[in-house]
Amino acid sequence: DAGVTQSPTHLIKTRGQQVTLRCSPKSGHDTVSWYQQALGQGPQFIFQYYEEEERQRGNFPDRFSGHQFPNYSSELNVNALLLGDSALYLCASSQPTYNEQFFGPGTRLTVL
Amino acid sequence: RKEVEQDPGPFNVPEGATVAFNCTYSNSASQSFFWYRQDCRKEPKLLMSVYSSGNEDGRFTAQLNRASQYISLLIRDSKLSDSATYLCVVGQGGKLIFGQGTELSVKP
Numbered sequence: 051d052a053g054v055t056q057s058p059t060h061l062i063k064t065r066g067q068q069v070t071l072r073c074s075p076k077s078g079h080d081t082v083s084w085y086q087q088a089l090g091q092g093p094q095f096i097f098q099y100y101e102e103e104e105r106q107r108g109n110f111p112d113r114f115s116g117h118q119f120p121n122y123s124s125e126l127n128v129n130a131l132l133l134g135d136s137a138l139y140l141c142a143s144s145q146p147t148y149n150e151q152f153f154g155p156g157t158r159l160t161v162l
Numbered sequence: 163r164k165e166v167e168q169d170p171g172p173f174n175v176p177e178g179a180t181v182a183f184n185c186t187y188s189n190s191a192s193q194s195f196f197w198y199r200q201d202c203r204k205e206p207k208l209l210m211s212v213y214s215s216g217n218e219d220g221r222f223t224a225q226l227n228r229a230s231q232y233i234s235l236l237i238r239d240s241k242l243s244d245s246a247t248y249l250c251v252v253g254q255g256g257k258l259i260f261g262q263g264t265e266l267s268v269k270p
Contacts, residue, residue, distance in 0.1 A: 081256070083256075083257065083258070085260075090262070091262055091263075092166075092249055092260030092261050092263050093206065093258075093260050094260070095257040095258060098256055106255065106256055140206070142258070146256075149193065149194035149253040149256065149258075150208060150211065151258055153205040153206050153207070154205060155204070156205050
């Protein structure tokens with residue numbers, strides 16, 4: 051049973067560039083959430099997708115956008131990258147009726 | 163004030179010790195409660211859900227006091243492999259709110 055997968059593992063970008071991160075949920079899960087984890091901090095909720103719609107959003111600017119595909123996989127896009135966007139980006143999947151979320155290994159983004 | 167606050171770390175304990183983590187949350191509408199464990203540079207992994215009646219899983223015991231908005235985790239007979247960061251997490255309408263984590267280091 052495959053768990054949550056994310057790609058790429060690492061990414062280096064420069065300020066002003068755009069980035070797309072990808073996530074495939076755990077088998078049987080149809081809800082995908084994205085989190086940003088800065089060094090030394092707990093993860094912060096970015097948004098959640100269910101049935102290809104953004105269901106909830108955290109306190110992140112519009113530069114952060116996402117998408118969910120019919121096969122439940124998801125993308126996180128960040129435009130106009132800032133140095134402060136450097137972080138570990140985590141994807142978590144769940145079933146809509148359960149609050150337990152299972153995390154992928156993350157994508158480590160470095161913005162120079 | 164942060165929505166979820168945990169004891170500052172790190173906790174350095176010898177093998178076999180009992181260690182307790184405490185956490186408070188500010189939103190009384192929080193619906194679900196968890197402890198996650200995170201190893202260095204890895205993803206958080208669900209350790210256990212926390213229920214009002216309290217629950218135990220082997221050496222781990224979690225408690226929830228909704229009236230005080232307080233969550234705890236007790237680890238008995240700690241092992242070297244318990245060394246990690248422990249994250250207190252509350253669920254609100256499907257999103258998870260994390261504390262900043264408490265680092266535990268178990269020494270031989």
